[in-house]
Amino acid sequence: SQKIEQNSEALNIQEGKTATLTCNYTNYSPAYLQWYRQDPGRGPVFLLLIRENEKEKRKERLKVTFDTTLKQSLFHITASQPADSATYLCALDRAGGSYIPTFGRGTSLIVHP
Amino acid sequence: NAGVTQTPKFQVLKTGQSMTLQCAQDMNHEYMSWYRQDPGMGLRLIHYSVGAGITDQGEVPNGYNVSRSTTEDFPLRLLSAAPSQTSVYFCASSYTTGGNTEAFFGQGTRLTVV
Numbered sequence: 001s002q003k004i005e006q007n008s009e010a011l012n013i014q015e016g017k018t019a020t021l022t023c024n025y026t027n028y029s030p031a032y033l034q035w036y037r038q039d040p041g042r043g044p045v046f047l048l049l050i051r052e053n054e055k056e057k058r059k060e061r062l063k064v065t066f067d068t069t070l071k072q073s074l075f076h077i078t079a080s081q082p083a084d085s086a087t088y089l090c091a092l093d094r095a096g097g098s099y100i101p102t103f104g105r106g107t108s109l110i111v112h113p
Numbered sequence: 114n115a116g117v118t119q120t121p122k123f124q125v126l127k128t129g130q131s132m133t134l135q136c137a138q139d140m141n142h143e144y145m146s147w148y149r150q151d152p153g154m155g156l157r158l159i160h161y162s163v164g165a166g167i168t169d170q171g172e173v174p175n176g177y178n179v180s181r182s183t184t185e186d187f188p189l190r191l192l193s194a195a196p197s198q199t200s201v202y203f204c205a206s207s208y209t210t211g212g213n214t215e216a217f218f219g220q221g222t223r224l225t226v227v
Contacts, residue, residue: 043219044218098144098161098163098169100216101207102158103155
């Protein structure tokens with residue numbers, strides 16, 4: 001079955017630096033990959049989608065890369081701010097083609113002022 | 114602009130009790146799903162639906178039932194609550210258009226089974 005791995009250790013960085021989060025997957029070739037943000041006590045919120053034929057996608061201070069050979073996506077937040085502190089979840093399309101995402105466990109990002 | 118609405122927000126059940134978690138969306142999305150989130154386990158898919166009248170099992174379906182009689186509503190039923198079902202439950206709805214897809218989540222239901 002498809003497996004999604006995200007670093008379980010929290011990422012601590014200083015304000016203004018670039019945060020880079022990693023998502024690795026196995027046993028699957030997804031048509032797309034999504035990134036979500038989750039704040040404590042809230043549901044996840046969609047940030048970005050990147051398709052299998054796209055190498056890179058940007059939205060404001062966010063950048064996502066997708067390497068289907070390495071089976072890896074990198075999620076970058078440039079000029080990070082304390083307000084960016086949250087858990088970031090990687091998600092793939094569910095095997096079988098339905099538009100129901102399968103999620104990784106998420107990585108907590110803490111941006112220190 | 115309601116989006117996905119889940120009720121209740123909090124619930125305490127005794128072992129063996131049954132209950133229904135409600136989920137409603139007002140975005141006319143075809144796809145709806147239920148996840149549970151436990152510490153260190155991430156979001157795990159319980160059941161999902163690709164349209165009214167169509168449901169299927171996710172990764173962890175045991176102990177739960179769903180039905181989808183309308184596009185808007187997707188209730189999750191706990192048949193006989195067990196302490197292992199203590200969790201935070203999220204309902205989501207998804208659309209797809211032009212190769213884009215995005216899931217919208219409710220605020221969650223925090224369930225404790227004692």
